Amino acid sequence: MPGNAVALRCSIAYQSPALCGSGEKLEQIVAEKSGADILVETLLDLGVDTVFGYPGGAVLPIYDGLYEHPKIKHILVRHEQAATHAAEGYARSTGKPGVVLVTSGPGATNAVTGITDALMDSIPMVVITGQVATNLIGTDAFQEADTVGITRHCTKHNYLVKKPSQLASVVREAFHIATEGRPGPVVIDIPKNVQVAATEFQRHGGKHNNRYQPQIDGDFKAVNEAAEMIMQAKAPIFYTGGGIINSGPKASETLQELAALTGAPVTSTLMGLGAFPASSDQWLGMLGMHGTFEANMAMNRADLIICLGARFDDRITGRIDAFSPDSKKIHVDIDRSSINKTIRVDLPVVGDVGRVMEQLLAVLKGRKFSAPDYEEWWARIKGWRARNCLEYPENDKEIMPQLAVRKLWEATKDRDPIITTEVGQHQMWAAQHFDFELPNKWLTSGGLGTMGYGLPAAIGAQLGNPDSLVIDIAGEASIQMNIQELGTATQYRLPVKLFILNNEYMGMVRQWQELTYESRYSNSYSDSLPDFVKLAESYGWKGICIEKPADLEAGIKEMIETDGPVLVDCRVAKLANCFPMIPSGAAHTEMLLSPEDIKGTMDDQAKALV
Amino acid sequence: MMRIKEEAVERHVLAVMVDNEAGILARIAGMFTARGYNIESLTVADISEDHAISRITIATNGPPHVIEQIIAQLDRLVPVHSVRDLTEAGPHVQRELALVKVAGKGENRIEAMRLADAYRARIVDASTESFVFEITGAPDKIETFVALMREVGLVEVGRTGVVAISRGPDAA
Known part of the structure; x- marks a missing residue:
């Protein structure tokens, strides 16, 4: 501890510098x-x-x-x-x-x-x-x-x-x-x-315990080897995750630099959305269970996966033995225990992902590496993209939930809103159809999958970002898990927007029952729902109900333009399902792209997986 | 019907240096149960001059990729300073101590004494119809000795669990 030898003793509270000496010595004053x-x-x-x-x-x-x-x-x-x-x-x-x-x-x-x-x-x-x-x-x-x-x-x-x-x-x-x-x-x-x-x-004193000092810089040799692997790849892909968001906004910029230098495609986990701008040509969308066709196919066919701050979660890999069989894999992670946990990698790099990307950039630039011609690789990716995997059937009678999310994005994108979600179909639709350009704008419960996350998370985000537009995209089932927080937003005058995709089902549960249990909808119907508009009003919120596709835009506009907190009960098509989908235990290449692909039952091996 | 597959396992002895603080054993043992790892034996004692550090010796088993995870998972615990895989590191000495109580008369009693002598077990308590032997050695020696004692009147046995240290002048 610096200055210990001259520590002043003072019997009065430290706030009175005049009695205890100069302001600089304030930190050395001891009080009970x-x-x-x-x-x-x-x-x-x-x-x-x-x-x-x-x-x-x-x-x-x-x-x-x-x-x-x-x-x-x-x-x-x-x-x-x-x-x-x-x-x-x-x-x-x-x-x-x-x-x-x-x-x-x-x-x-x-x-x-x-x-x-x-x-x-x-x-x-x-x-x-x-x-x-x-x-x-x-x-x-x-x-x-x-x-x-x-x-x-x-x-x-x-x-x-x-x-x-x-x-x-x-x-x-x-x-x-x-x-x-x-x-x-x-x-x-x-x-x-x-x-x-x-x-x-x-004050400002006390022993500083330095026992926890994680490794920040990547091992120099490993970084060089990573650069070497990138330089030799013909079909590389960046597989990025929440680690980039955690590393700070600078890491997102570094990722963009790295992507620009290499010209390789970029995909991301649910947690990493926003680290790379969705408007970029190099962006393939999210990967994994409800990821895009192009992202999953590219992961499957790549010859090099550069995993940056992601952890090969089971929602990402699908069936492990079929996961990207022909690629070399580099894994950059600050947590050594994430490396080789589920997927064996060729090159582990332990360190802060933002820092390691900087190191990697420096090495690549030092070797005068410039974006190679991945013409063949991109041609294949464009072929996969042409499947338009996120398309959904048009419907002029009912609001398609995907359309609702897209309209919400169109109406708010210029304001860089912060989006939170609950957990389920609406969460996946939000991830698929809401495009993010910046980090720290997408807050969702990824690993634990906690229903009831979105409303309180929106309240926290609004407090941290008073001038931002904060919207919780919710489902009618999830929102009831922490619905009491409407009161918190009212008390602190937080203009949180709550956009409920109400399909009267625990939609993801129902979707799995269709997929695996021959549509036996055991307890997945949201019965006895409250009148959400009245509920909102009773908490001092504004309540809006949108029932028809024609009213969607006006309803969203009204929500955004209202100063205080607003709840929107958006009645969407009841039986819409979330596609693409890789069923549990299936490979990236076995994606279901539309309801016609659903078989209705599964073997025990698949039923045992979550 | 679905069956659950079992993988081939290997035994590893780990030396783990930890802060000597409340709850550290629960933290480590709990990590093993939470992640489904096995503990064959676990010993712990304070080993530093200022009583700040304890050494935990864990004998565990699992497939190689699980052993690798066990080490990484131990290493990320805040109070853990270092984890050494002694099995991986090379030649090392493993020792365990056991107290073995045997009761009997006549031929069994004499046979127990003879076997104890052959295994260099020490008598630490005796009555006209019982002995308590103290034996140290590698775990398999103790296994064998205890198995022999079953035949001549074993009453109970207490074992310390294994402690281990690498051979040669350097710390592991």
Whole structure:
């Protein structure tokens, strides 16, 4: 710690520099503070301006601390799960860590879904949970839960802080771990007596623990080898993922530079959408289970896959033994455990994907590499593109959900809106038919697939981006999982737009039942739906119902032009399905492109896959 | 009907250096169960002068690609400083200690003593009708000794699990 030798001792609060010496020495002043105050001060030091939370018995001292600090804006959600998703939305759209504050027991357990979601999608998040006093731990006290035990495997790291003197350094390390390397959620469980007890506190001080130092630069030899492989490829493809978004906006620019230099096609996972502009000629669209024909065919036929910050998830690979059989594979990832987990690769490069791309660019430029003539490769890709795999049947009586998404895109694209989604068919239609040009504009629950993510995530995104247009593209089933958050948006005057593609079904479940269980629609009908317009109005939102294709444009326009929060109940074709689709356990080349391809049943091997 | 396929497995001994902090064992053991990996044995003890670091020796088994994942998954845990695959690294010594209680009279008792002598087990407790033997060695030696003791009146056995260290002057 610098300046330790001249540390000043001062019996009064550190805020009074006049009595303690010059302003520069402020950071060295030691004062007695309660655990709750230390927590709040440390959050302020770390630049936290927004906390999503819900009070309760075991966090009352912290809430009292927050009362004195208007610099930290506390957003009162209606359910702790929503606090975590809102924090994710905030983090994903701003690049800053999301911060959550919940009470012990049910507060913590309700947060578990969002914590797991953040782990799966690598979202930086710090969750502060209250805990019963240390002397009560293990006694089955009121609202006691083993939070560190429960969250051990759904966090990147977690802590139980047993002494107030550990608090500042734990909080600092928690933010470091949450944001560095592969980002993820970190839980800090703080017993109530630790929040109340006083200890010496040094602002900006405390021990800095440097035990977590992930590798940022790629190994020089590996980067050179990667460049060599790129230079020799005849049919390369960039397969990009959420890691590029996590690496920061600069990584997206570097990706574009790299794509321009090589002239190779680019596809992306669901999590990576927006890292590469959809308007580029080199863009093939999303790949995977509901990816485009051209993206999946190109992955299958490529001779080199350059995987940048993606993880060969099962939604991407389809049947493993049929995944891109003839390609060499380079995998750039900051998490070594993602490499060779499901797909063996020829060249692993551990490091920050943005940094490694920069290194790669430098090597390629150094070797005077310029875009080769991939004429044959592009000719094949154009052939696949000509299938127009995202086409859907026209319908002038019912609104096709794909059309609704496309119209929404057309009406809002000039404003670079932030789009969140729930999980299901609407999510895939949004991914397919809404084009993204910039990173941090697409917030969706990819890994965990959490219904109920979109509305709270939109609230978090709107708080982080007050001037942006934020739209949750939702389904009528998913939205009911966190519908109570309409109240949160109202309370904080957030002009969030909620666009529900209402087909009265858990559409993706129904689609799988058609595909695999001969259309036995077991419990996939959304019965007893609320009147969404009235529901919206009762929360102080504007409600709009769109029922006919002819009303679509006007309805969307009204939604955008309304200042406050708006819910749109868009009644879409009830039985539309999401294509293309690679059924579970099938290869990239076995895509279903239209309802005619559906057989209606599957063998047990395929039924066992998710 | 669908069948679930089994893959051929190999045994590996890993040395894992960790921060000596609360919950570290649960974190490691839990990672194994959460991801479906096997633990044959796990031993842990504080080994550093300032009591800050513990060494965990894990004997595990799995197909080679799973072993590789186990190492990577261990390595990404924040309190884990290093993971060494001793089996992969080359020659190493594995030792385990067992306490073996045998009861009996007459011929069995004499035979137990003879076998203990042959296996260099030490008598650490004796009564007129029982012995407690202490034996150290590689796990298969202990297996064999315990199997022999079953025939001459084995009552109970306690084993430490394996600890291992690489041969030669360097740390693994």
